[in-house]
Amino acid sequence: MSFADLLPPPVLFFALGFAAAALRSDLAVPDALAKALSLYLMMAIGLKGGIAVAQPGAAAAMLPALALGVALSALMPVPAYALLRAGTRLDRATAAAVSAHYGSVSVVTFAAAAGQLTAAGVPYEGFMPAVLAAMETPAILTALLLARRGGEQTTGGGRELAREVLLNGSVVLLLGAFLIGWLGAAGAERQLSPFITALFPGALCLFLLEMGLTAARRLRDRGRGLDVRLVGFAVLMPLLGGALGLGAGLLAGLSPGGVGLMAVLGASASYIAVPAAMRMALPAADAGIYVTLSLAVTFPFNILAGIPLWLWAARAATGAG
Amino acid sequence: MHPRKRIEIVVEAVRAEAVTDLLDRLGATGWTVLPVLAGRGRQGIRRAGDPGGVDDNVVVLCIASAEIADRVMAAQAELLGARPAIVSITDCVVLRADHF
Numbered sequence: 001m002s003f004a005d006l007l008p009p010p011v012l013f014f015a016l017g018f019a020a021a022a023l024r025s026d027l028a029v030p031d032a033l034a035k036a037l038s039l040y041l042m043m044a045i046g047l048k049g050g051i052a053v054a055q056p057g058a059a060a061a062m063l064p065a066l067a068l069g070v071a072l073s074a075l076m077p078v079p080a081y082a083l084l085r086a087g088t089r090l091d092r093a094t095a096a097a098v099s100a101h102y103g104s105v106s107v108v109t110f111a112a113a114a115g116q117l118t119a120a121g122v123p124y125e126g127f128m129p130a131v132l133a134a135m136e137t138p139a140i141l142t143a144l145l146l147a148r149r150g151g152e153q154t155t156g157g158g159r160e161l162a163r164e165v166l167l168n169g170s171v172v173l174l175l176g177a178f179l180i181g182w183l184g185a186a187g188a189e190r191q192l193s194p195f196i197t198a199l200f201p202g203a204l205c206l207f208l209l210e211m212g213l214t215a216a217r218r219l220r221d222r223g224r225g226l227d228v229r230l231v232g233f234a235v236l237m238p239l240l241g242g243a244l245g246l247g248a249g250l251l252a253g254l255s256p257g258g259v260g261l262m263a264v265l266g267a268s269a270s271y272i273a274v275p276a277a278m279r280m281a282l283p284a285a286d287a288g289i290y291v292t293l294s295l296a297v298t299f300p301f302n303i304l305a306g307i308p309l310w311l312w313a314a315r316a317a318t319g320a321g
Numbered sequence: 322m323h324p325r326k327r328i329e330i331v332v333e334a335v336r337a338e339a340v341t342d343l344l345d346r347l348g349a350t351g352w353t354v355l356p357v358l359a360g361r362g363r364q365g366i367r368r369a370g371d372p373g374g375v376d377d378n379v380v381v382l383c384i385a386s387a388e389i390a391d392r393v394m395a396a397q398a399e400l401l402g403a404r405p406a407i408v409s410i411t412d413c414v415v416l417r418a419d420h421f
Binding site: 031034038211214217218221222224225271272273274275276279280287288291295 | 333335364365366367368369370371372373374375376
């Protein structure tokens with residue numbers, strides 16, 4: 001295994017951003033560009049997935065993988081909440097909000113893992129972006145149920161919650177692009193290939209540079225509220241989630257690449273969609289805790305250690321070497 | 322010149338719409354929402370631009386009569402709830418009385 005396999009350019013750009021912010025460099029990515037890059041990544045992932053699924057026979061096994069992904073997202077907040085309540089001093093609302101983040105998924109962690117598979121020439125099921133989209137929101141519902149059961153006030157009626165769950169921006173874009181790619185198939189691939197394939201690794205590098213900057217600044221500004229037990233949770237929970245994802249991938253009969261992505265999905269924690277939903281629905285929960293854990297501890301952990309670990313574990317578990 | 326009250330509310334961006342809805346209901350004739358780049362308070366530094374937009378704050382400005390300002394003060398439970406916000410009311414003067 002070469003240096004470039006262990007530390008591919010996107011990971012190095014993440015490290016560069018992290019180091020630059022830690023050393024207080026004035027390097028910055030404009031907010032609007034960061035948001036645009038995140039839209040681009042979701043659109044490209046969705047389109048590529050849809051185009052891949054349009055191949056004959058490629059949609060087989062999509063339903064079991066989708067169902068297991070939804071079940072994983074809906075159930076993972078339960079052990080997360082139990083761990084937090086037993087092992088840390090978090091109040092109920094914050095514990096429930098944190099558990100939603102760990103049940104849901106991170107698009108960029110998925111993109112980084114998919115990028116590594118593509119760079120290594122390992123194929124994976126084209127429908128995985130649909131699994132990604134399906135896993136974004138079930139965890140939000142479970143976490144709100146956990147909070148309500150604990151007697152916490154949740155705000156927003158059923159309609160607001162339904163809008164948050166069904167019309168969440170990243171879900172709309174991922175699934176919409178997936179459908180457009182599926183319907184457009186070969187024509188879409190011809191037209192869009194330079195945009196969604198050739199530009200993808202560069203855009204991912206730029207976005208991960210921004211994520212490195214954001215994570216380090218966040219740790220500096222807001223990291224004081226974290227104690228050893230919370231940081232321990234933010235490392236332990238992705239290991240548990242990744243193992244569950246690995247099991248789900250094997251159960252769904254996915255390829256080694258697909259099993260690796262499923263494990264990465266299980267390990268990843270949301271830091272875009274879920275924080276916004278929790279701020280609306282569980283205002284008493286401490287956003288300083290849940291955003292910092294997910295963005296500044298678990299995301300770097302997954303980028304640096306989790307992705308190589310799960311891609312290796314998937315190869316080992318499927319007997320692909 | 323006509324004396325009015327200048328109501329300034331610093332609030333999370335995700336809550337801005339709830340605040341402007343409340344101002345509308347209380348009879349304000351208008352309001353202005355300004356973005357906030359960064360701020361420091363009891364919870365430490367908040368910088369705008371985190372990926373989920375959860376740390377983004379805005380300033381809601383509303384120039385209104387003393388009567389409306391009193392109504393805003395009376396509605397403080399709804400305005401604040403469990404959420405962090407900074408509400409201040411100061412005296413100001415306006416040129417056109419019929420607008421505020």
